[in-house]
């Protein structure tokens with residue numbers, strides 16, 4: 001096959017791919033054999049498949065269903081009510097973001113989604129007692145995922161061959177951002193032209209992300225950052241681990257950030273005919289838990305002997321604020337030398353992302 005422009009491939013949904021499913025239970029059981037076994041499976045998954053599904057991770061199916069019920073409950077509220085919580089400060093990173101308001105597409109594409117993000121900060125969230133104690137639930141689910149994230153961080157340290165205690169000490173208290181996403185029903189042909197997505201191709205920008213999806217589908221992964229997306233089929237009882245930019249930078253590409261997007265769900269011809277070109281694709285719900293290190297963690301690539309650093313050093317909190325501000329169209333903080341340096345690194349990140357978008361596909 002000759003070269004084709006990446007734009008032509010955008011409506012195409014990838015083929016299904018047999019990503020490995022790793023049970024996290026032996027790690028949670030806490031024996032050193034169990035931990036080593038899980039780390040070895042994760043190593044194999046990341047290196048041979050580029051991505052991994054996790055099962056038996058200590059969050060029950062009932063808790064996941066309750067999370068989706070709560071997300072639906074929030075998003076069903078009138079737009080005006082949700083907009084009182086509009087996310088407006090990158091250093092807070094909590095609140096509501098409406099349809100199309102956030103995009104990390106370097107070519108200005110549109111992501112058709114809305115989301116509410118929760119960080120256990122007493123700002124821009126429903127009042128205690130409102131929506132059936134909604135915030136109390138969000139705080140406790142956030143805490144549950146943060147505990148899991150601590151174990152996943154330790155497992156990833158083992159995957160990288162690092163001393164777990166030293167690595168966890170460097171990361172400090174992890175900071176989670178619970179993002180409840182709603183992809184509203186969209187006219188089917190929306191995704192067939194221009195740069196329209198449910199979520200544009202991107203890499204997450206913390207350490208790693210735990211991602212839960214409902215049964216609708218549409219999540220796709222570009223394992224090798226070459227524009228060849230494969231479908232990440234919803235699998236009950238699992239979440240996935242997306243390696244994110246800080247871990248890629250810190251490990252000097254020892255682990256690769258997961259490039260992913262959400263497109264139209266994969267439907268049978270019969271389902272497509274029933275919808276018709278002007279009909280609506282079904283809504284989709286997913287939940288991401290973005291995991292960041294302490295704000296003053298210095299992201300300096302760990303360079304192996306004989307290698308060079310692949311990235312400039314930056315401070316994690318400044319990196320996070322700069323990308324959040326850029327994606328949510330807020331002013332990028334530039335008051336300190338660390339903020340200026342992070343903004344430079346972020347600028348480079350978007351140039352690299354744009355380069356992938358315009359690069360012709362070969363093969």
Ligand SMILES: O=C(O)CCC(=O)C(=O)O
Nearest residue numbers: 181199213219262286288
């Ligand atoms: O909805 C999904 O499955 C992916 C969400 C995502 O990539 C994100 O919020 O960063």
Ligand SMILES: [Fe+2]
Nearest residue numbers: 202203204260
């Ligand atoms: Fe993402």
